[in-house]
Amino acid sequence: MSFNALTDKTSTRIVAGDGWWPDLSVGEFMGNYRLPAEYAEDMVEDHIAIARLWAVRQLAAWRAGQQAAGHASIDTVPVCGLAGEATRLFKRAVFCHAKALLLGQFVTVERREAARDAGKETPDITAMFYAWAHDAIADLLGNGRVSVGLV
DSSP states (O other), X not given: OOOSSOOOOOOOOEEOOOSXXXXXXXXXXXXXXXXXXXXXXXXXXXXHHHHHHHHHXXXXXXXXXXXXXXXXXXXXXXXXTBTTHHHHHHHHHHHHHHHHHHHTTHHHHOOOXXXXXXXXXXXXXXXXXXXXXXXXXXXXXXOOSOOOOOO
């Protein structure tokens, strides 16, 4: 028996796609990306939706090209000759971006000193998830992962 308000119930919520982009499962995200249990399901769902908007914006021209090539959904776009991998990369981009956004929220979610966890709050971890999201977008676009910017 547990004496806290946390649950091990898997979320059944879905952030709906538009038919071309896939549906995104909140439960899949929470399970695969080991989200801290302190997060409210509503907040998680909202941050996945925000991250999806970011990814869709990054991939708007790519999607147009894929549709022009006859692909009815991202599920039919092969990556390295493998069907379904474009969907995997899209989910990775969205879920890593969402996790980075949510890690930034941890300081507002749980404030007890005993619950303080530098692994959930460090900017290095957040930056790592943002980088992984960008890597997944680069992989979808067929770009290298190294970029140069004006300093």
